[in-house]
Amino acid sequence: MARPISGVRLRMGPLQVVWFKRDLRCADHRPLLEASRHGPVLPLYVVEPEYWQQPDSSARQWEFCRESLLDLRLSLERLGQPLVVRCGRVEQVLERAHRQFGIAALWSHEETGNGWTYARDLRLAAWARQHAIAWHESPQFGVTRRLAQRQGWARRWEGRMAETLAPEPAALVPLAGLDPGPIPSAQELQLEPDPCPGRQRGGRRQGLDVLQSFLAERSRRYQAELSSPSTAAFSCSRLSPHLSWGTLSLREVVQLSRERRTGLSDAPADRRWQRSLQRFDERLHWHCHFIQKLESQPSLEYRELHPLTAQLRSSDPPRLAAWATGHTGLPFVDACMRSLLATGWLNFRMRAMLVSVASYQLWLPWRESGLHLARLFVDYEPGIHWSQCQMQSGTTGINTIRIYNPLKQGLDHDAQGQFIRRWLPELRQVPAVYLHQPWTMDPATQQRVGCVLGQSYPLPIVDWPAAAASARERIWGLREQEGFAALADAIQQRHGSRRSGIQRSGSRAKATRQAAAGQLSLDLV
Incomplete structure (x- = not known):
């Protein structure tokens, strides 16, 4: 070629x-x-x-x-x-x-x-x-190459985002006789077939339309609706693929969103809208915070950030395949995966849940599950993706351990089961009382609604509450090992947010465990 x-x-x-x-x-x-x-x-x-x-x-x-x-x-x-x-x-x-x-x-x-x-x-x-x-x-972006230490990083980011937008050149000299060349198709590049009927379209014009619709109206309920996969599809910005592929610049998104926020009135509804845009602004900051981690330590794409968490998990191809195709027997997890397969996008909380379930309940290596998700995300940004995969799987050594309860997440964010019914057609006739836990249906009900577990839809491939409890004990066992806290302190100095408030050494470990225990009480049965 x-x-x-x-x-x-x-x-x-x-x-x-x-x-x-x-x-x-x-x-x-x-x-x-x-x-x-x-x-x-x-x-x-x-x-x-x-x-x-x-x-x-x-x-x-x-x-x-x-x-x-x-x-x-x-x-x-x-x-x-x-x-x-x-x-x-x-x-x-x-x-x-x-x-x-x-x-x-x-x-x-x-x-x-x-x-x-x-x-x-x-x-x-x-x-x-x-x-x-x-x-x-x-x-x-607001990423600093050859960064020695994080002190003052947020201030530098703000300075970068405040710079005047570079205008387009007035004109370019035509290069006579220069063949522009074809832009090959996926088939010509010999890429594996990858149907994605709900994928967002690329191009700057598309990106500007998405940005305009978000700032003009869709951001109104951003803060309230970003967690549920049903509402987030509309109320999240949907700008991530355009930022990842650079059809929009981060600087122009930051500046335009701040202009929009300051242009709103003091009416109660507009003040709520301002808070939503402020939350969005914070996410733009975190965008670069996570990319900076990979910039400063490229090996985190391949190796655990905290060395004592290395080789913690073992490959299990059948479990990986069930999770990757949305056939774990956990309805909300499977619905999220099948939605991602069809659209190339998923909201942040559900991305975190998919990694958490893969890493804890299924005990799969974060690199294996991470590669599958990387291929599915149209907005794949390596710095964000691999930092998040490690954070959600507990291999950074500095972040709160968060083991998502897939049943609770489904009840919290899809209480009526509309999202599950949309993406899992085999469960559409299942009564609401059983929808989030189809394994509780008796055989007669399964026959009556045409959903025989193990045939139409799988039983859970693991005893997920027991698996989560076992994972929690194994992860905390690592954190109690001698030398773990000292290594975590060094990682925090290099990669941690200066706004995180994480304490160091023994008090850091204790505070982190207390915070995580509170989170686990919410997310585990």
Whole structure:
């Protein structure tokens, strides 16, 4: 699929190459703006087949990316030079470009990606040094590269978000004779079939529509409705895939949401709306807080943050398959998984519950369950995802242990069972009294409603209350081991929020356990 950058040799001399990655927009794109001030620009996206064969990539993610690339190509074409797309290893694509017409400089945003992109960027940096090509990288989020310690991080984040939005270039010099190149389909990339009928569409125009509808109306009940998967689908921002793929910049979302909040009146209803937008603003801050963890310690994608939690769990393919397809016999868990399979999105609380059930009740390794979820999330952001997988599975050593009770979560957030009935058609005729616990139905009722457990719908694959209790004891047993608290203190110093209020050493362990016990009393039977 590799091809020369152009069909004819360009005569305008060395070009400023803007390498688009997960920043698929023209607005508030500082590398594009700065490159345009230094000479003719080659806007380039490299489709990397090796990346798309990684175990955390999927066709649903590529389709969102592809739609965003098509939209970006139109936007750049209006400026004068459409997006150029090539397939292959990025250093090889740039090597061909450099031989053809010369590269004056390379411009891009910093990226906190998975381990594959980290290694790719190291290779590219070596290539650029070898050819004496300056590679200018600009921060895209509130993440600080080569951060020594967390003190003052929140203040720096606020400063980054307050910066003036970079305008689009006034125009780009057309590069005559340059073939833009095709944008391959998922099938052409040989990606596994991945039907996702409810997936959000990609592209900046789509992102702006979603942002406008959220700020104009949907955010009104954000705070009240973000926890239930039924209401969250409407009242959450739904901006996460657009932030992950960069069709919108985080800076513009922060600034526009704050403008909206300050523009509301002092009426009681508007004050509630202001609180919802304030809650949303806090989530935008946490977005970068978690990405910073992976930026500062890339190994947390693969290795437990706290070493004493390593190799705690063992693989169990049948359990993993049942959980991954929504056939655990726990209706609310299965409904959440099947919803995610069909839409590519799930609200935060339910994401946390899926990881918790996999890690505790099913005792599955966090990396295995995490890879499955990474492929399903259209908005997969490695820094957030792997930090959360470790946090929810108890391997960070510094976060409260939270073992979700799947029955309680279902009753709290889907009391009438509408979400379960929508995503589990085999349970639609089950009476409400049994819906959250179908295993309590007697055989005659099962026959009458056409839902024979073990045939139409599985019995629970584990004794989940006993499994949760066992997991709690094993995790706390680790935390009581000699040396655990000292290592946790070091992790807290490196990665913990300075607003968390977590105490250190012995008092930290005691306070954390008390807080967790209170949480467990709410979430465990």
